[in-house]
Amino acid sequence: MQAFDDLPLRTKRLVLRPLQKHDDDALFRIFSDEKVMRYWSTLPWTSHEPARAMIASDLAQTSRDHLRLGIVRSQDECLIGTCTLFNVNAACRRAEVGYGLGSFAWGCGYMNEALRALLDYGFRQLNLNRIEADIDPRNEGSARTLERLGFTKEGYLRERWIVGDEVSDTALYGLLQREWKSES
Ligand SMILES: CC(C)(COP(=O)(O)OP(=O)(O)OC[C@H]1O[C@@H](n2cnc3c(N)ncnc32)[C@H](O)[C@@H]1OP(=O)(O)O)[C@@H](O)C(=O)NCCC(=O)NCCS
Incomplete structure (x- = not known):
């Protein structure tokens, strides 16, 4: 995998x-919000510690297995969310995508705009062949976001997550480099 x-x-x-x-x-403001974390893979943050750990781990990153970017709104320089390419598998030229936006910024098409840039970077700059997303099937906003970007729903995995005391399924989506390039 190339450098970022x-x-x-x-x-x-x-x-x-x-x-x-x-x-x-x-980050704490965004990821301590129960609305944002409803379908997330962890419980809502209750302190700043996970935020600090995330930042420290990104700054110290020596391996190239993930690229997390903060999403900053230009007009007011407010950090409104993050989007990440992770589990980058260089041999298979594959990665997963994850994303979260503060609820104060929902409904304005920001994540679509951010993911267009991140996916384009993944497919063109990093030459990934496949990007996948694992979402809670009940997360309609996330499903809609992926569909608008051209992802195909490829699979359904039962009881894949246990977060707190809630067991939930996975809807697995995939997008290929050739599909991205033919659309954009
Ligand atoms: C999912 C999320 C990223 C969408 O970001 P956003 O910038 O608000 O999305 P958009 O404004 O582009 O809306 C995307 C589409 O989903 C729809 N949508 C948004 N929230 C919705 C909801 N709660 N229920 C149903 N549809 C919803 C919008 O109407 C839009 O549909 P359209 O393309 O037909 O107009 C954002 O709501 C979020 O961060 N949620 C919490 C974290 C999360 O669940 N992340 C994904 C984990 S896999």
Whole structure:
């Protein structure tokens, strides 16, 4: 896998950049919100510690197995979410995508705009062949986000997650490089 060059990514309304030390408050605001975490793979954060650990781990990253970018709204420089390529498998040229947006910024098409830039970077700059997403089948907003980007729903995995005391299923989506390039 190539180095993560040519960052940050810029779109019409957003800048996508690696997390910085001072992002802990903004991250806590986003990921402590029960609405945001309803279908997440962990419980809502109850302290700043996970934010600090996430930032420290990203800043110290020596392996190239994930690329997490903070989503910053250009107009007010507010960090409104994150999007990540993770579990990067260089041999198979494959990665997973994950994303979360503060509920104060939902419904404005921001995640679509951010993921267009991240997926384009993944397919063109990193030359990934396949990007997949594992979502809770009940997460309609997330499913809609993936469908709008051209992902295909490929599978259904039962009782794949246990978060707190809730057991939930996975809907698995996939998007191929040739599909992305033919659409954009
Ligand atoms: C899912 C999420 C990323 C969508 O981001 P967003 O920027 O608000 O999405 P958009 O404004 O582009 O809306 C996407 C589509 O989903 C629809 N949508 C958004 N929230 C919805 C909801 N709660 N229920 C049903 N549809 C919803 C929108 O109407 C839109 O549909 P359209 O394309 O037909 O217009 C955001 O709601 C989020 O971060 N949720 C919490 C974290 C999360 O669940 N992440 C995914 C984990 S796999």
